[in-house]
Amino acid sequence: xxxxxxxxxxxxxxxxLSLCPAxxxxxxxxxxxxxxxxxxxxxxxxxxxxSLLKPFIHPKARFPIFMxxxxxxxTVIDLILSAYARGVYAEIGLYIQLIVTYAIVFSRxxxxxxxxxxxxxxxxxxxxxxxxxFALVLISFIRExxxxxxxxxxxxxxxSPFLLxxxxxxxxxxxxxxxxxLNWIDIRFLGKTPISGGGH
Amino acid sequence: MKEPVKIxxxxxxxxxxxxxxxxxxxxxxxxxxxxxxxxxxxxxxxxMAPEADAIIPIGTWTPYPRKEDEYFKIKVGDKVTGYxxxxxxxxxxxxxxxxxxxxxxxxIKRLDVIWQGETxxxxxxxxxxxxTERFTGKRLENMELTMINEPGxxxxxxxxxxxxRAVVTGARLALEMAKERISEESQ
Numbered sequence: 001x002x003x004x005x006x007x008x009x010x011x012x013x014x015x016x017l018s019l020c021p022a023x024x025x026x027x028x029x030x031x032x033x034x035x036x037x038x039x040x041x042x043x044x045x046x047x048x049x050x051s052l053l054k055p056f057i058h059p060k061a062r063f064p065i066f067m068x069x070x071x072x073x074x075t076v077i078d079l080i081l082s083a084y085a086r087g088v089y090a091e092i093g094l095y096i097q098l099i100v101t102y103a104i105v106f107s108r109x110x111x112x113x114x115x116x117x118x119x120x121x122x123x124x125x126x127x128x129x130x131x132x133x134f135a136l137v138l139i140s141f142i143r144e145x146x147x148x149x150x151x152x153x154x155x156x157x158x159x160s161p162f163l164l165x166x167x168x169x170x171x172x173x174x175x176x177x178x179x180x181x182l183n184w185i186d187i188r189f190l191g192k193t194p195i196s197g198g199g200h
Numbered sequence: 201m202k203e204p205v206k207i208x209x210x211x212x213x214x215x216x217x218x219x220x221x222x223x224x225x226x227x228x229x230x231x232x233x234x235x236x237x238x239x240x241x242x243x244x245x246x247x248m249a250p251e252a253d254a255i256i257p258i259g260t261w262t263p264y265p266r267k268e269d270e271y272f273k274i275k276v277g278d279k280v281t282g283y284x285x286x287x288x289x290x291x292x293x294x295x296x297x298x299x300x301x302x303x304x305x306x307x308i309k310r311l312d313v314i315w316q317g318e319t320x321x322x323x324x325x326x327x328x329x330x331x332t333e334r335f336t337g338k339r340l341e342n343m344e345l346t347m348i349n350e351p352g353x354x355x356x357x358x359x360x361x362x363x364x365r366a367v368v369t370g371a372r373l374a375l376e377m378a379k380e381r382i383s384e385e386s387q
Contacts, residue, residue, distance in 0.1 A: 027320045053214070061207040065214055072218035076225045083229035086236050090315065147321060166321035 005127030011104045012135035013179050018102040022139060023171030025092045029152050032140030034088050035095060036133025038077050040126070042099050043108060045073040047125035050113035057114070066109045067100070074099045104132065139174050146170070244314055248284050248301040249274045255284060261381070263287045263373045267295065271374075271382070274301070282309060283382055289370030291318050292362040296326070298370045300335075306378050311335040311371060318363045325357040326367055335371060340379060343372035 009015055012022045021039070026032040049069050050057075057065050078096050081089045089096070099105065108128055113121040144150050147166035149157025164170045186192045245255050254275040260268050269286040282303050289296045294317030301309040313327045325331060334354050345361075345368045346353045356364040 056210055056213075058203075058207045058210050060203075061211055064211060068211075068214055068218055072222055075222050079222075079225050079229045079233075083232040083236065086240070160321060163321050167319070 002123055002127045005124070005129070005131035006134060007131075007182075009128075010131045010135055010182070011128055012132060012139075012175065013182050015104070015107075016179075017107065018104040018132070019175060020098070021095050021102070022136060022175055023168050025095050026136055026140035026143055026171060026174075027147060027166050028144050028150070029137060029140045030088055031092050032136040033133065034081070034085060035092055036129070036136040038081065038096055039099055039102065039104070039132050040129025041077050042070065042073045042105055043129040043132075044122055044125035045076075046070050046105055046109055047113040047121040048118055049073070050109045051116060051118045051121040054114060062110075062114065066106060066114075070105050070109070071100050104128065135178075138178065139171065142174050142178075143170060244299060244312065245272065245284060248299050248310055248312060249282065251276055252281075253277060258283075258382070261377050263370065263377075264290065264295070271377070280304070283378060285374040285378060286314075287370040287374040287377075289366030289368075289373075291316060291323070291366040294318055296363065296366050296370060298367060298374075300371055300374045302375070302378055306339060306375060306382075308335045308338050308371065308375075311367070313367060316363065318360065322360045323363050325360045326363045331357055331364065331367075340372065340375040343368050343375065 005011065011017050012019065018039075021035055025035045046066075046069050050066065053065070053069075074097065077099075078093070081096060082093065108125060112124045116124070141151075143165050144152075146162040147160055147164075147170060149155055149159065149161050160166065162170075165174070246252075249255060252274045255272045256275060257270055257272050260270050262268055267288050269288060271283060271285040273280050274282045274284060282301060285300045285302065287298050287300060289298060296313060296318070297315040299312045299314055301311075303309055311332045313332060316323050316327060318326070338352075338354065342352050342354065344353045345356045345365045347356055347358075347361075349355050354364075354368050
């Protein structure tokens with residue numbers, strides 16, 4: 001179950017969920033990492049809260065309750081980041097607030113947390129969160145090298161080697177190529193037929 | 201109990217709990233945030249006039265409708281040696297925040313871009329000294345953007361024309377305000 005979110009059902013590369021942040025904030029590894037960790041935090045906390053509240057949630061009112069819970073934890077991480085990580089927050093603050101609408105958080109609350117006990121739900125959130133962080137860091141690492149000419153914020157080139165990679169279009173190229181690479185690895189080395197994205 | 205009552209009760213109790221949680225986090229983080237904002241402002245202002253003994257706020261003005269900004273006087277000893285004006289410029293997709301330090305005769309001593317939310321990869325060019333240094337020694341009549349290097353004007357940045365123009369406009373608004381207001385105000 002734990003490996004599921006990182007490889008088999010990676011939110012970005014396999015489920016193709018939450019591509020907006022995967023493209024929008026991944027221009028430097030620092031931004032990508034912080035975004036990934038924020039989503040990880042929200043996923044784990046939301047999954048724990050929903051599975052704890054499960055007996056009290058009226059089935060007909062579950063969507064507003066999921067929304068409230070997600071919005072609460074997003075507000076919490078937003079306030080924390082705006083106080084403690086101001087430099088990065090200035091760049092990606094807008095997208096932190098948008099975590100409320102990320103399909104990955106909502107779908108885990110509905111598919112996993114509202115049906116399972118606390119520990120499995122938390123593990124699922126952790127696994128999905130790590131998978132998401134891994135995807136964002138990988139995308140931003142490639143985009144930072146190609147677009148900014150820097151590795152982990154340390155520049156090695158005077159100007160941008162391939163400016164397109166910093167723009168949203170470049171982000172989509174990288175996401176697509178990585179998706180293809182992961183599917184190719186699955187077919188070539190693991191002998192599996194890969195599941196395609198957009199399942200839910 | 202009737203169903204609607206149950207739903208309302210469960211939503212209301214959840215809202216109270218999450219409200220308390222958010223309030224708690226807000227109360228814990230707000231002092232740190234205010235402190236950090238103050239410190240950042242202090243550092244930015246200090247960089248504008250490293251020789252200053254004190255930077256004292258004079259008042260507020262509005263470069264754009266509903267966009268309030270401050271302006272300050274630079275004091276070395278007892279003498280006012282210049283002013284710092286916090287201004288803004290409407291860029292491609294954000295309001296660019298700029299600080300302009302001017303002499304008593306309203307010549308730009310230094311210009312810094314404090315914050316910009318322009319297109320990544322292009323917008324950063326206007327933050328670099330390579331661009332901001334072009335303002336040093338310029339006056340209100342020089343605040344015009346050109347694409348080629350013309351003396352007495354500000355040369356733009358290729359790929360970031362709109363952002364560069366926004367900085368020039370912000371600086372021009374600041375200098376116009378300085379001409380109008382600061383000259384007759386108390387020194």
